[in-house]
Amino acid sequence: MYRFLFTQLLSRIDPEDAHHLTVGALRLLSTAPVVKKAVHRRLAPRDPALRVQAFGVHFPGPFGLAAGFDKDAGCVEAMSALGFGHVEVGTITAHAQPGNARPRLFRLPRERAVINRMGFNNAGAGAAARALGRTRGVPAVVGVNIGKTKVVPEAEAAADYVASAKELAPLADYLVVNVSSPNTPGLRNLQAVELLRPLLSAVKEVADGTPKRTPLLVKIAPDLADEDVDAVADLTLELGLDGIIATNTTIGREGVSSTEAGGLSGRPLKARSLAVLRRLRARVGDRLTLVSVGGVEDVDDVWERLLAGATLVQGYTGLIYHGPLWAYRIHRGLARRMRRHGVSDLREIVGRTAG
Template identity: 80%
Template structure:
């Protein structure tokens, strides 16, 4: 049914228009307690065998929504009610900004992919903090992804990230430093270890100082050279970060300018995960994202060493119940393999 709706109706509308309409609808659902709770009981993962603990946070299932969809923390509860085990909101910047000019979001339906050059469009950290302070009507793990404000020069990037972290870290279940989007000029330069070390150290000081000590992760690009991946992994261990998210979108493609996500990213994202696992073992949590389409992809990432897996583009092509379906299929797979818990699958082929 959803495939028919997508091909006959949704595909005919501008991608960003559909995106904003979906977020608004889910934001309304987030403030309708009866409907939200009903959906949560029906679709959220409840199998004890799927529960995972990572960096001191308990997740009802390993599969979550990547950053980029709920940019302003407007609808995390509704997203969780549709079956995601966690929701990463953002990317949020210290100051509100409109992002890049439209059009800036493009479907590649034949490749089951997206190209975006959104440019961190969001209402800023203060607005997101107001939403995150609301009492959560359903249990949902919320990660907060922060990035650099476009107008802030590179030399002041650390202070800009710290400003966001100061407002958002106390309200997040975990915090992510995004230095890997291709759509903010100069941002990916911050992945160089000499620049990344002081930035992460400054944000970590803020995260460590929250009442519950907010776990801190860094999100990297798939386009890093292997030596640079190793260097970031070593830095994460050196600084005592809680995790690495691999990977963001890629600029290694033809066509519209921007970051490519979806099926074409699958093999590189998996390769980066395997390299990270070989470098860090199980000393740090690895979160895999990029090209995840179905339960086979999620299972493969877990076996390769990811503790958590995220998707986003696949949701667009597979419909609203995608995450719930994947968690149900994971429950069956755990039992088929004779495992007591999905944690027993993590890293088996690493």
């Protein structure tokens, strides 16, 4: 049914317009208590075998929604009801900003991919804090992904991230420092260890100071050289962060015909994202929580990422091509596979194939 709807209707609509229509519908779902609770009862992961604990937070299932879809934290309850084990909102900046000029979102259906150059369009940390502060009708695990305001110079980046963290860390189940989007000029420079250390240290001080101590993770790019992946992993351990999210979108174009500028996500990112995960696991073992994202399409991909060392897995592009039941189907398939393999606890398989 969804495939027909996508082919005959959604694919004929401008990608960003289709996204706004979808978000609008999900916001309506979030405001309909009876419907929202009924959907949650039907689709949210409930199998005890799927439960996972990471950095002190309990997740009903390991598969969550990556940042980029719910930029202003307006769809948290709806996405949780549709079966995602967690929802990462953002990327959110300290100040509201419109992002880059349209068109800035492009589907690549043949490659099951998307290119975006959105540029952190969002209503700002204050607006997101108000949305996150509302009482929820269904349970949801919420990560908050923060980035640099475009007009803020690199020298003032740490203060900009701290401003967002002060607003949002108390409302988040975990906080993510995004220094890896290719769509904000100079942002990826902050992945260099000498710039990243003071930035992460400053944000960590804020996260550590919240009433429950908010776990802090950093999100890295797939385009980092292997030695730079190692350096970020070592820094994350040194500073006592809780984990790494790998990976963001890529500026590479291997396997696709489009030359549109921006970050490429979806199937073409699969191999590199998995390679970075395996490298991180070899470097840090189980001392950090690793969250794998990039090219995740189905239960086979989720299973492979768990075996390679990810405790949590995320997706976004697959939602466009597989529809609203995507997360529900992945969790259902994962529970069946666990039973088939005699696995009663996800901890039994995380990192099983890691070198």
